[in-house]
Amino acid sequence: MVEWRTFGRRQVYGSPWVEVWLQDVEVPGTGRIEHHVVHCPRASTTAVVTNEAGEFLLIHRHRFITGRWGWEVPAGWADPGEAPVEAITREVEEETGWRPGRVEPLTEYFAMAGISDAHFRSFHVTGCTRVGEPQDVSEAARVEWLPEEDVVALLTDGGISDGPSHAALSYYLGPHRLAGRR
Structure with missing residues (x-):
């Protein structure tokens, strides 16, 4: 053993x-x-946000730690006492200006199980309604709906290098679809 x-x-x-x-x-x-x-004492959440046209809602932002610009899915930590589904619902609206309609569990994982207990929960968000500009101006330089082919290209050429975004989008585009869960 x-x-x-x-x-x-x-x-x-x-x-x-x-x-x-x-x-x-x-x-x-x-x-x-x-x-x-x-x-990591707080729950980490991410969301793959899609619309009826098959587009993905992503934010473009700079990460000072890596010194890189890139596209990411909406994400954030749950506040104390806040359920992960409530946290991602709040985060999507704050970061993008779009209010989620339906929020369903997608997948969860430990990002670095050999050294950390950082546990990520990813959700699939649909049926969003535009409610205004993003509330947290420090989160993104741009918020855009991108077609699937652009998202796949970003995943393969390094335009999406953030681990939680990469994991959530890759899972959605791969195993989630192969299992017939669109």
Whole structure:
């Protein structure tokens, strides 16, 4: 059996957004080590937003950490006590100016299971109604409905490099469709 055993942990850093822990673990065949663990205390949500024309609602933004511009799906963290479905409904409207109609679970995953418990929940959003300009002007330089062929090209040429966006869109365009869940 190749299951790591844990013997305790100590926090190195903590904030409302991220915590870093050193965990005392025994790795089979290696022995005991201190392993870094990144804990995200808030639920992370993303949304693949589509319309009846088969277009995808994306935001174009700059990420200072990577120094890159790129297209992303609406995303955000749940506020304390807020359910993920409520969080993504709020985030879509705040970031895009479009109010979701129907919000359905799409997929969920751990982005970096070897070092982090960051758990992402992706939703499929349809039936949106335009309610105005985005409320959070710091989120996006542009908000646009893009045709599927443009989204596929962005996924393959690096125009969408954000991990949660890449995962949600790739899942929607692949396994979700293959399973017949349009």
